[in-house]
Amino acid sequence: MSLLELEKLGLTIDGTRILEDVSLEIGAGKVLGLVGESGSGKSLTALSIMRLLPGGANLTGKIGLDGRDLVAAGEGEMNGLRGQAMGMIFQEPMTALNPLMTIGDQVAETVRVHRGLGRSEARGLAAETLERVGLPGAMISPSRYPHELSGGQRQRVGIAMAIALRPKLLIADEPTTALDVTTQAQILDLLAGLVREEGMALMLITHDLAVVSQMADTIAVLHQGRVVEAGPARRLIDAPESPYTRQLVAASTHVPTRVRGAVGEVLLRVEGATRDYRLRSGLSMGSKTTFRALDGVSLTIGRGESVGLVGESGSGKSTLARAILGLEPLDAGRVEFAGRVVERAGRAARLTLRDMQMVFQDPYGSFDPRHRVGRLVAEPLHLLGDKAPKGAEREALVARVLESVGIEASAADRHIHAFSGGQRQRIAIARALVIEPALIVLDEAVSALDVSIRAQVLDLLAAISQRVAISYLFIAHDLQVVRAITDRVLVMEGGRIVEEGATERVLEDPQQDYTRQLVRAAPKLGG
Secondary structure: OOOEEEEEEEEEEOOEEEEEEEEEEEOOOOEEEEEOOOOOOHHHHHHHHHOOOOOOEEEEEEEEEOOEEOOOOOHHHHHHHEOOOEEEEOOOHHHHOOOOOOHHHHHHHHHHHHHOOOHHHHHHHHHHHHHHOOOOOOOOOOOOOHHHOOHHHHHHHHHHHHHOOOOOEEEEEOOOOOOOHHHHHHHHHHHHHHHHHHOOEEEEEEOOHHHHHHHOOEEEEEEOOEEEEEEEHHHHHHOOOOHHHHHHHHHHOOOOOOOOOOOOOEEEEEEEEEEEEEEEOOOOOOOEEEEEEEEEEEEEEEOOOEEEEEOOOOOOHHHHHHHHOOOOOOOEEEEEEOOEEOOOOHHHHHHHHOOEEEEOOOOOOOOOOOOEHHHHHHHHHHHHHHHOOOHHHHHHHHHHHHHHOOOOHHHHHOEHHHOOHHHHHHHHHHHHHOOOOOEEEEEOOOOOOOHHHHHHHHHHHHHHHHHOOOEEEEEOOOHHHHHHHOOEEEEEEOOEEEEEEEHHHHHHOOOOHHHHHHHHHOOOOOO
């Protein structure tokens, strides 16, 4: 008998049907990959199993966990099962963790609630669990707070909380989406080891088919609240039967059609960029030390060229992007854009920013939700000063740029919350394009998108570059994306560029050990 069995599970929330006839099963020591696009019902399937649903929710069917029917279980029984018989790892650990509690106390809390242990004993078990997930006390003290850790370290804390009592079922909801490739590989290895050593059943929820093909024994594909296909992982990836599954597989390996034209004169030149941060260390003496985020970085980007920037978290990618945009001062070196030196703040930066724009990873977080789309897209026009269009001319410009990215002009009258993630990212690109910049910096702009939406956005960026001689600096941890959209790639490690060259050459025949490590860590579809 399977450890977890879902039989004809149905879910409605305030009368709206979310899940319909969902049937799945996972055996002990096995991994089920649950894939599908945003809105398909993946996360609500997980929350149904945990019985963590909002008011107005109505469950039908059966959720069997080791012989218990969770649909019929009362809240008291579920409180006893959550954390002890089943655990859940959430996508964004910074929001899942309590910023006011140390990481040790957060892991210990689960133990104290379920086993009634004293504070000292619970903390000891928490320290052992943190060490088990790769956070030994000698390196990362249990007395540290979430904001003092990296993204990968915070995710390990979330895993420690979920496995502290060795549950039989572990649910991981997009546990690696925002992580760089080497940290992602470490987290996946950790989860695979837990399944192997503890005999846990793992439900891995993700939109990344390469990750799930590497991890799962079986895969179930959700679409509009229904399972459209399920079966052994290799068979489903290599020979999908459902048209929807075939669409997802094709989108995962999609490469935009790009005609690589001649690269023009140098548009951006960075010479010897160095940036130091002074960090406080120690609690009693208040001593200070210096961290070098950029260490003599030099690069060029030609007009019309698309350049990728890859490296692990903390390698200096975002610091370099801020310095290029004039948002970060340099301690040494300089940045030139179109022959002008980029300075921090002041009028010089304002003039430079007319020709440089940025698209962020989280479009919703980069928009003011109080304003309508028309105003949001028009925001950069203030950089044009007296030359900025006004009135009807301004509205017509906003309408044109929205339509150029595949959004109807009428969207200008709506608020940003009314759009899907992919539509918001298109609107973010429209905002960047509205003043016709020469360079767009894209910081993980497609990492959180579904594979089909990601393919659409990459196609859009490729099409824009064919219409106008625009340059891209594409910061990404997904090497498949970098391969698809860039002409040249720069690899950063420890604040330095350790390798650069034509994208295909660097990714197929890396010369540096660090680059080879990144390429090996990147999951491959079917691999």
